[in-house]
Amino acid sequence: MKIPNKIALTLSRVIFLILASTTVLFAQTSPLQKGQQALDEERFEDAIAIFTSYLETNPSSKEAYSLRGEAKNALANFYGAVGDYNSAIEIDSTYAEAYVNRADAKFNLGDDYGALEDYNKAIELDPENPEAYSGRGFANYNLGDLGSANFDFSRAIELDPKDADKYFNRAVVRAELDEYIAAIDDYSMSIKLDPNDADVYSYRGVAYYNIGNIREAMKDYDKAISLDDTDPVKFENRALARGSQEDYAGAVEDFTKSIELFEEDPETYNLRGVAYYHLKEHDKAIADYNRAIELDPENPVYYDNRGLSKAELENYKGAEEDYTTSIELYPNDPETYVQRGLARIKQGKNNEGCLDLNTAIELGAEGMEETLQTYCK
16 A cells, blocks of 8 residues: 555645555364455455355454455445444444454544544554554544654564555655655665556656656656656656656657647646746647646736736737736735736836836845836836
């Protein structure tokens, strides 16, 4: 289990904690053994039927309830899973595994505080259970307690040092704590244990990007894409790295591939528009900003960027309109007032333009003296 994939330098995707198969020793012909086999083969409906039949004559079997809960959890029937784990715990209030499993189901329901309570109880009962620490790490991560999440994933690694996902999870937390070198070390260990996980290369690439090591970032993005060329985020990450090296044509190529894979992300259109801007292909940039605005009309940055390209095409009236919309959405950005002021001055609206430039200064814009002397004597 891993923290959700996704950083295009911002990362998030919903995950479900699918329980690791619970290993219980049964007699050779036990119905529980048949149910366990069905679980192992991912025949979850069959497993539920087997455990349900068994419970009709063995209503005190905590293992049957727990295993049926596992099958329900795998089918995303999280409320049903919680009910079965409740029954297992009623039979044996010291059943640590049931607390872990119930916590996982609660986590999947979005009940992070309830999950945290159950993970704590499981750890109290079985302080050597690595999955309890991992699960608690997820809950703490979701609750924004990165320090505790880091502790929990570290403890999970101590107890189970051969699990690649545990290093990955701690690396994500460390990266969010801006501990990029430590994060890279953990991603590297995860890769050592599982060299074919495309996501880990992509995440490590982001960490390298954040410390300015674009060369290593590009290597990781290339490797990630070679392992998985269906993920738009991986192409977007590589595009950002290319853009940082002023390879705007390469960035456009990767942003285009990202858009082919997922056409509904406004930020990707915006970023490709920025690359087109640097290539001085302003009509294409404006087309991308138009699409970004269609998908997210409340983002002032998209209007700012479109205004810049319009100004480059000497469409100062259109630029002024975009800057005005941006200011309506976010009235505290001094740079937008600067740009609108210059667009107004280009149209001969010096008084209005100079008012904007002075507003920009009031909001903290610096280096405006020469511009004011030129246009606002």
